[in-house]
Amino acid sequence: MKKSSIIFSSLVSLYFFALVHRIGVAVIAIDMMKEFSVDASLIGLMSSMYFFPYAIAQIPVGIMLDRIGVRKTIVILSSIACIGSLIFSLSPSLELVSLGRAMIGFGVGGYYVSGYKAISIWFDQRKFATLTGTFTSLGNLGAIFATFPLAIITLYIGWRYSFLLITIIMIILTILAWISIEEYKSKEFYSKRNIISDLKIVFSHREFLLLSIIPFLAYGLTLSFQGLWGGPFLADVYNMDKSTVGILLLFISIGFMISSPLSGYISDKIRKRKPNLIFGVTINAIFWITLSIFGNKLNILSIAILLFLLGFSYGFFNVYMVISKELFTSDISGTSVASLNLFNFIGAGFFQYIMGIIISERNFSSYQNYFIIASILMLIAIIPALKIKESYKT
Numbered sequence: 001m002k003k004s005s006i007i008f009s010s011l012v013s014l015y016f017f018a019l020v021h022r023i024g025v026a027v028i029a030i031d032m033m034k035e036f037s038v039d040a041s042l043i044g045l046m047s048s049m050y051f052f053p054y055a056i057a058q059i060p061v062g063i064m065l066d067r068i069g070v071r072k073t074i075v076i077l078s079s080i081a082c083i084g085s086l087i088f089s090l091s092p093s094l095e096l097v098s099l100g101r102a103m104i105g106f107g108v109g110g111y112y113v114s115g116y117k118a119i120s121i122w123f124d125q126r127k128f129a130t131l132t133g134t135f136t137s138l139g140n141l142g143a144i145f146a147t148f149p150l151a152i153i154t155l156y157i158g159w160r161y162s163f164l165l166i167t168i169i170m171i172i173l174t175i176l177a178w179i180s181i182e183e184y185k186s187k188e189f190y191s192k193r194n195i196i197s198d199l200k201i202v203f204s205h206r207e208f209l210l211l212s213i214i215p216f217l218a219y220g221l222t223l224s225f226q227g228l229w230g231g232p233f234l235a236d237v238y239n240m241d242k243s244t245v246g247i248l249l250l251f252i253s254i255g256f257m258i259s260s261p262l263s264g265y266i267s268d269k270i271r272k273r274k275p276n277l278i279f280g281v282t283i284n285a286i287f288w289i290t291l292s293i294f295g296n297k298l299n300i301l302s303i304a305i306l307l308f309l310l311g312f313s314y315g316f317f318n319v320y321m322v323i324s325k326e327l328f329t330s331d332i333s334g335t336s337v338a339s340l341n342l343f344n345f346i347g348a349g350f351f352q353y354i355m356g357i358i359i360s361e362r363n364f365s366s367y368q369n370y371f372i373i374a375s376i377l378m379l380i381a382i383i384p385a386l387k388i389k390e391s392y393k394t
Contacts, residue, residue, distance in 0.1 A: 003182065004122040007070075010180045011115045012138045013173050014078060018108035019142030020150070020166060021085070021101075022050060022223070023253075026231035027151040027246050028159040036094045040232065044356025046098045047228045050105035051349030055342050057109030059199070062338030064110075065117045066191040066198065066331060071181040074114045078174040081107025085170060089163035109345075112139070113338040116325060120333050121184045126268065129322045133264025136318065140260065143226070143253040151246030191331045198332050202339045207327055207391070210384045211320055212343045214277070217381040218284055218317050220347020221374045222310060224355050226252045227348065229370070234303070236362045237296050251304045252311035259315025264322075267392075273319050273326070274390050280317025281385045283309055285378035292371035296364040317385075326391040 025032075025047045033043050057077065064073040084103025091097045115135045123131050153162045191198055202208055225233075230249055234240045240248070263276050287310045298306070324340035325333050358373070359366040 006180050007118055007122060008135065010177045011074070011111065011118055012135055014074065014177060015111040015115060015139035016142035017166060017170050018111045019139055020146045021104050021108060023143045023146035023227050024150050026226065026228050026249060027147060027242060028154055029228060029231055030235060031154070031159055038094060039360060040362060041356045041360055042094065044228060044353050046094055046101060048349040048352040049098045049102040051345040051352065053102045053106035054109040055345035055349065057106045058113065058338040058342040061110045061113050062335035063195055065114060065334030069183040070114050070118050071178065071183050073110055074181065075174060075178045077107045077110030078170070078177065079107070082167060082171050082174060085163060085167040089160050089167055113334060113341055116321065116337045117334045120325065120330060129264035129267040129319065130261065131264070132322060133260040137257045137260035140253055140257050144250055147249040147253065148243065148246035151242050155242065198335050201332065202328065202336050205327060207389055208324065208340070210388050211323060212340060213384045214281060214317065214320055214381050215340060215344040216347035217377050218281055219344040220351040221288070221377060222284065222314055223348035224351035225310070228352050229355055229359065232362065233367050237364050237367060248303055248307055251307040255308040255311025256315045259312040260318065263316045263319055267319055267322070271392050272390055273323050273392055274388065276316045276319040278382070278385045280313045280315070280319070281378065281381050283313035284317060285375065285382065287313065288371055288374040288378055292368060292375050295368055295371055323391040326393060
C-alpha cells in the first residue's frame, strides 16, 4: 500500500469517531434526560459543549499543521479526545459528562482539517475536491454508525459501555496514527510568517469573510437537527421508538455519503465550485421550508426522503471547505481551512443550544417555530452563495 493511502486511511479512521461523537447524542438524548432528570435545554447545552471547544480548537489546529505538521498535531489532539471520551462514558453527573464532551470536541477538532492538509500535500491537486469529498464521505460512516447501529448497541449494553468501547478503539487508532503518518519535508507547506500575519491574511480576506456566513448557518442548522434534535422531533411528534428513529436518521448520512464524493467529482470535472455551493444551500433551504409547512403531516417514506435530501444538500454546500483552501497559498492551507471550520462549529453549538430553548415544550408548535427560523436563515444564506467569486484556479 502506498504511503499516501496509509496516511489517508489512518486519518479517515480517526475522523470516523469524530462523527460518532458528534451525532451519537441524538440517539441517547432521551436516555440521558431520564438518567440525569433534566430537560431538553440542559441536554442541548451538554451536547453543544462538543461544538464550542471544537470551534476554539480550529485556529490552534491550523497553526500547528502549518508549523509542526500533521503527525504531531493529530496525536496531541487525539490524546485529549481519548481522555475526554473516557470521562464522558464514566462520569456520574451531567456536569462531568459535559466536561468530557468538551474535551472530545477540542480533541477531535484536529481530525478533519488534518485530512485536508494531508490531501493537499500527498495527492494530485487536480483531484482535490474529489479526494476531500471521498475523505468526508468515508468519515461520515461514523455518522451512520451513530444512528441505528449505535441505537441497537445502547439497547443491549447501555450508552455508557457503548462509549467506553468507542474510547478503547480511539486509543488504538491514535497509536497507529503515530506509527503510520510521516511528516512532509518540503518547506512549501510550512508557513514562514508569524502567527498574527497568517491570521491577518485569512481574516482580512473579503471572500473568506463572505464565505464564513454559509457554514455558520447551513452547517450549524443541519447539525442542530442531525446531531441532536432530529431524534427527539421524530419521537415527540410521530411517537417513534429509538430503533425507528435511528433508521430514519441514517438517511441523512446516506444522502451525504452519496453526494460528497459526487459533488467533489462534479466540481473538479467542471472546474467550478460556486454552482455546487448554490445548489447545496438551496436544497437545504427547501428541506426546512417543507418541515415548517408539513412537519407533522408526513408519512414515513416522506420523512426518509426529506432526511436524505438534508444529507444530500450538505455534500454539495460543503464545497466551501475546498474554496477556503483555494483562496490562499499552500503554506497557510491548514490555517485557512481550520479558520472556516471554526464557523461550522460555532454555528452547530449555537443552534443546538438555541433550538433547545425554542423546543422546550417538545410539541409540534415549538418544533415548527424551529423550522420556520431555520427556513428564513437558509434563505439568507443563499445571498453570499450567489455573491462569492469562483475560487477554482486553472
